[in-house]
Amino acid sequence: xxxxxxxxxxxxxxxxxxxxxxxxxxxxxxxxxxxxxxxxxxxxxxxxxxxxxxxxxxxxxxxxxxxxxxxxxxxxxxxxxxxxxxxxxxxxxxxxxxxxxxxxxxxxxxxxxxxxxxxxxxxxxxxxxxxxxxxxxxxxxxxxxxxxxxxxxxxxxxxxxxxxxxxxxxxxxxxxxxxxxxxxxxxxx
Amino acid sequence: xxxxxxxxxxxxxxxxxxxxxxxxxxxxxxxxxxxxxxxxxxxxxxxxxxxxxxxxxxxxxxxxxxxxxxxxxxxxxxxxxxxxxxxxxxxxxxxxxxxxxxxxxxxxxxxxxxxxxxxxxxxxxxxxxxxxxxxxxxxxxxxxxxxxxxxxxxxxxxxxxxxxxxxxxxxxxxxxxxxxxxxxxxxxxxxxxxxxxxxxxxxxxxxxxxxxxxxxxxxxxxxxxxxxxxxxxxxxxxxxxxxxxxxxxxxxxxxxxxxxxxxxxxxxxxxxxxxxxxxxxxxxxxxxxxxxxxxxxxxxxxxxxxxxxxxxxxxxx
Ligand SMILES: NC(=O)c1ccc[n+]([C@@H]2O[C@H](COP(=O)([O-])OP(=O)(O)OC[C@H]3O[C@@H](n4cnc5c(N)ncnc54)[C@H](OP(=O)(O)O)[C@@H]3O)[C@@H](O)[C@H]2O)c1
Numbered sequence: 001x002x003x004x005x006x007x008x009x010x011x012x013x014x015x016x017x018x019x020x021x022x023x024x025x026x027x028x029x030x031x032x033x034x035x036x037x038x039x040x041x042x043x044x045x046x047x048x049x050x051x052x053x054x055x056x057x058x059x060x061x062x063x064x065x066x067x068x069x070x071x072x073x074x075x076x077x078x079x080x081x082x083x084x085x086x087x088x089x090x091x092x093x094x095x096x097x098x099x100x101x102x103x104x105x106x107x108x109x110x111x112x113x114x115x116x117x118x119x120x121x122x123x124x125x126x127x128x129x130x131x132x133x134x135x136x137x138x139x140x141x142x143x144x145x146x147x148x149x150x151x152x153x154x155x156x157x158x159x160x161x162x163x164x165x166x167x168x169x170x171x172x173x174x175x176x177x178x179x180x181x182x183x184x185x186x187x188x189x
Numbered sequence: 190x191x192x193x194x195x196x197x198x199x200x201x202x203x204x205x206x207x208x209x210x211x212x213x214x215x216x217x218x219x220x221x222x223x224x225x226x227x228x229x230x231x232x233x234x235x236x237x238x239x240x241x242x243x244x245x246x247x248x249x250x251x252x253x254x255x256x257x258x259x260x261x262x263x264x265x266x267x268x269x270x271x272x273x274x275x276x277x278x279x280x281x282x283x284x285x286x287x288x289x290x291x292x293x294x295x296x297x298x299x300x301x302x303x304x305x306x307x308x309x310x311x312x313x314x315x316x317x318x319x320x321x322x323x324x325x326x327x328x329x330x331x332x333x334x335x336x337x338x339x340x341x342x343x344x345x346x347x348x349x350x351x352x353x354x355x356x357x358x359x360x361x362x363x364x365x366x367x368x369x370x371x372x373x374x375x376x377x378x379x380x381x382x383x384x385x386x387x388x389x390x391x392x393x394x395x396x397x398x399x400x401x402x403x404x405x406x407x408x409x410x411x412x413x414x415x416x417x418x419x420x421x422x423x424x425x426x427x428x429x430x431x432x433x434x435x436x437x438x439x440x441x442x443x444x445x446x447x448x449x450x451x452x453x454x455x456x457x458x459x460x461x462x463x464x465x466x467x468x469x470x471x472x473x474x475x476x477x478x479x480x481x482x483x484x485x486x487x488x489x490x491x492x493x494x495x496x497x498x499x500x501x502x503x504x505x506x
Contacts, residue, residue, distance in 0.1 A: 107435065107437070107456055108456075109428045109431055109432060109439075109456065111423055111424070111425060111427070111428050138431055138434065138435075140427040140428075140430045140431045141427060142366075142425075142426060142427055145366060145426075147366050147367075147425040147426055147427055148423075148425045148427065149425075149427055150425060150427040150428040150430075150431050151431075152431035152432070152434070152435065154435075179423040179424075181424065181428055181432075181439055181454050181455065181456055182453065182455055182456065183455060183456040183457075184346070184442055184455040184456065184457050184463070
């Protein structure tokens with residue numbers, strides 16, 4: 001048996017901590033003046049971030065009379081700090097940054113002979129279609145046997161979206177002819 | 190009070206009911222296998238009946254039908270579980286109820302596949318139908334639910350197939366592959382020559398369908414077709430290795446919840462209540478006001494299942 005633990009490892013393609021973009025959320029405060037939003041968004045794209053959505057809570061003022069804005073973006077994890085710094089350098093008030101919304105953790109095991117051959121596609125599609133981000137990944141294959149290989153995925157999932165995420169994983173697995181071993185959420189203590 | 194039992198099915202369960210009835214103060218007055226029956230109003234002698242079955246392959250000289258003409262109080266139905274129309278078990282129950290006799294089932298078919306039909310027949314009869322033995326052998330699951338009151342139990346989940354659990358827990362503990370452990374289980378008599386019912390999750394699903402029928406209290410009727418069922422054949426050793434690395438393991442878990450019935454291999458924490466090993470079974474009941482209740486024990490076997498049958502019989506006294 002060989003269990004390859006890629007947790008925080010160096011294989012940037014497979015483990016998601018290198019080049020693969022991950023979703024992040026940033027909460028900003030903007031003064032209610034024209035041009036403010038555009039000015040705030042420039043540091044994001046200038047530093048390799050890809051905007052996913054902007055939620056401009058116009059009717060809602062912060063205690064200081066500013067407008068709260070929530071920005072969802074995607075960027076390689078190592079660029080995220082740089083983006084936040086660039087925003088602050090540009091004078092934007094960043095209230096909260098990071099993946100705080102991914103409040104739940106889900107573990108699934110994918111099983112099948114092809115599980116390792118197109119793993120990066122599988123991971124990319126889980127991250128792009130579910131409210132989830134990969135936290136760590138392990139692969140296991142038993143050499144010299146005809147047992148199928150498996151991959152263990154630990155996903156950080158947006159709070160309240162565990163069922164949707166599992167549904168995405170299930171559909172994707174069905175499409176690729178893989179089996180999913182899902183966690184039992186409740187009653188397992 | 191001594192009750193007179195008519196037992197249909199002379200296998201592991203029926204045979205043990207014949208052996209143990211006396212211990213509970215009851216008499217078996219009629220006993221049948223698929224081709225013959227023995228009837229004695231004074232009570233049958235278990236060893237004579239077993240000897241005859243072993244020697245001649247029959248339990249007596251009468252035909253199986255004669256059982257229904259005997260003077261009995263309770264029909265014990267322990268013929269093979271079948272899917273769909275649940276025959277011949279269902280007709281056996283129908284006949285006994287038509288004669289206003291009580292019925293105790295070990296057979297899962299009639300309660301899993303034709304629950305509403307069965308309840309309708311029961312409503313027309315002076316007799317009642319009980320089936321503790323059909324769900325989890327010796328473990329008093331249905332009587333616990335009945336004590337709590339079905340409306341106060343919101344869900345049931347757990348491990349109710351000893352064969353699948355034996356295979357998964359051996360694979361995890363010994364690092365062996367599925368085929369290897371299955372062969373070992375067959376040698377030990379834990380798995381049948383055709384293990385399909387157990388390893389494909391059907392047996393567990395039937396039990397959770399029965400639980401869903403009991404918990405829904407007549408509001409929704411469930412049958413095997415309504416259950417989402419996945420067995421353990423697709424759980425390789427590699428998946429168990431990865432689960433163990435993270436303090437988890439995989440068990441064939443059944444669930445009867447408001448969302449329906451589902452049986453599938455699931456990841457659970459090692460050492461958690463549901464991670465029973467070997468042929469052990471466990472059910473976890475989720476209650477409205479009192480949290481979770483766990484009941485575990487031996488979910489199968491002749492004497493174990495006969496124990497549940499005879500507890501049901503004793504409730505009729
Ligand atoms: N074994 C367990 O641990 C367990 C646990 C819970 C529930 N159950 C259920 O209990 C039932 C019996 O199980 P088992 O293990 O005792 O099965 P088994 O050993 O296979 O025995 C089945 C018996 O039923 C007899 N039979 C078949 N068709 C019949 C008919 N039309 N009329 C009268 N007898 C008939 C067979 O007769 P022949 O001897 O002539 O073949 C045999 O004696 C099954 O429905 C099973 O699902 C079993």
